Amino acid sequence: QVQLVQSGAEVKRPGASVRVSCKASGYTFTNYYLHWVRQAPGQGLEWMGVIDPTSGSTTYAQTFQGRVTMTRDTSTRTVYMELSSLRSEDTAVYYCTRYYGGDSPLFDYWGQGTLVTVYS
Amino acid sequence: DIQMTQSPSSLSASVGDRVTITCRASQGISNYLAWFQQKPGKAPKSLIYAASSLQSGVPSKFSGSGSGTDFTLTISSLQPEDFATYYCQQYNSYPWTFGQGTRVEI
Numbered sequence: 529q530v531q532l533v534q535s536g537a538e539v540k541r542p543g544a545s546v547r548v549s550c551k552a553s554g555y556t557f558t559n560y561y562l563h564w565v566r567q568a569p570g571q572g573l574e575w576m577g578v579i580d581p582t583s584g585s586t587t588y589a590q591t592f593q594g595r596v597t598m599t600r601d602t603s604t605r606t607v608y609m610e611l612s613s614l615r616s617e618d619t620a621v622y623y624c625t626r627y628y629g630g631d632s633p634l635f636d637y638w639g640q641g642t643l644v645t646v647y648s
Numbered sequence: 649d650i651q652m653t654q655s656p657s658s659l660s661a662s663v664g665d666r667v668t669i670t671c672r673a674s675q676g677i678s679n680y681l682a683w684f685q686q687k688p689g690k691a692p693k694s695l696i697y698a699a700s701s702l703q704s705g706v707p708s709k710f711s712g713s714g715s716g717t718d719f720t721l722t723i724s725s726l727q728p729e730d731f732a733t734y735y736c737q738q739y740n741s742y743p744w745t746f747g748q749g750t751r752v753e754i
Contacts, residue, residue, distance in 0.1 A: 563744075565692075573684075573692065573735055575744040589743040590649075623691055627739075633703055634682045634739055638691035 530554040532624050532639035539645045545612040548642045550624035557605040558582040560626040563635070564598065564609045568620040576622075579607055614646045650674050650738050654747035661752060665726045669750045671719045671736035680740035683712055683721045686749075687732045695734075696721065726752070 535549040550562060564576040577588035579598040586598045592611070600607045611618060624639040651674035661667050671681065679699035684692040694703045696712035699719055709724040723730055731754060736747040 572749045573686075573737070573746040575737075575746065587742050591743075625691075631698055631701075633694060633701070634697040634737075635684070635692070635694050636703060638693075641691055 530637045532626065532637055534622075534624060534639040534642045537643040537645070539647070540614050542615055542646055542648050544614050544646075545610060546614060546644050547608055547610040548622050548624075548644070549606050549608050550639050551604065551606045552626070553605065555626075557602065560628050562598075562600070562607045563625050563627060564596075565623045565625060566620040567623070568617070571620075574620075576609070578627075581607065611644075614644075616646050616648075618644065619646045620644060649743055650677060650741060650745050652736055652738055652745050652747040654734075654736055654750050656750060657748065658751040658753065660754065661726050662754065663726055663728060667723045667726055667730075667752060669721045669734055669736075669752075671714075671721070671747050673717045673719075673738055673740075676716045677738045677740035679715050680738055681712070681714065681719050682737045682739065683710075684735045684737065685730075685732045686735065692735065723752075 531553045533551045538546050558581045561578050563578045566574050579586045581600045595612050597610045621641040621643050623641050625635040653672045655670050681699045683696040686692045695710050700712045711722045733749045733751045735749050
């Protein structure tokens with residue numbers, strides 16, 4: 529069965545970086561784009577960016593340009609999202625989710641979420 | 649960026665009610681519109697993609713319609729498990745953007 533399993537919760541100081549992982553299983557890893565979406569406490573959903581596991585190419589939301597880096601390791605079927613220069617506003621649950629593309633179902637599977645807490 | 653505006657922001661309803669949520673895009677997005685349901689402490693769940701296509705396993709009481717800039721999500725007969733927050737999302741052009749959410753409560 530399809531699974532996206534994320535790494536555990538993180539607590540970071542302002543100015544630090546965090547790396548969240550998302551390990552995929554149950555499907556052909558390179559067939560689906562992996563997206564990252566975050567949700568601050570009590571707030572809505574915010575799209576952060578996407579990585580193509582085949583080529584490694586990425587597209588990021590302008591909000592995060594210069595602070596976010598998405599990478600992948602095809603040997604372990606894992607994608608990573610690193611966010612740097614953390615501030616308190618980055619406290620959120622971070623989700624990975626997948627999309628095949630075109631007219632296929634959007635975001636049919638999600639990771640369980642990773643809580644990142646930034647506090648001084 | 650394309651702005652997605654949902655209305656209402658919240659609504660109160662009863663079991664058995666028919667509920668409609670609307671989503672308006674600030675520019676045309678063809679049919680690249682999805683709807684998600686989210687319950688507290690859980691990841692979002694996909695309900696509808698391509699404006700009107702039902703995600704596999706989602707009951708047919710959920711339906712979506714619209715194209716261009718105006719879209720709706722309808723729940724034909726509200727059940728207790730449907731009380732949640734609903735989000736629309738456009739995926740026509742980057743950055744993909746979500747509506748602010750509609751909370752459906754008793």
